[in-house]
Amino acid sequence: MTATNPDHLDDYIDAAARAMALPLEDGWRPAVRANLDVSLRLARLVDEFPLPDDAVSAAIYSA
Incomplete structure (x- = not known):
């Protein structure tokens, strides 16, 4: 995974949230992605x- 490929980061965020059963509101996504x-x-x-x-x-x- 590279920080320069936005698709990988979004896929990782989605997979991690599902794996940990964490709710991820659309409004949080930019902050999570930036972090x-x-x-x-x-x-x-x-x-x-x-x-x-x-x-x-x-x-x-x-x-």
């Missing part, structure tokens, strides 16, 4: 970020 598009774009940035082969995840996370 999904932004989420996919951000996920692509994270996925494409190069990491060295010896990178190790942190054992402890703190804020």
Whole structure:
């Protein structure tokens, strides 16, 4: 699925709403679609970020 193909996003939204038995009013669709598009774009940035082969995840996370 790519963020540049609107048909895929609409199909995914419909399928996800059906799978989770969530009502999806037509008025919500643009906001849901925009949020999904932004989420996919951000996920692509994270996925494409190069990491060295010896990178190790942190054992402890703190804020």
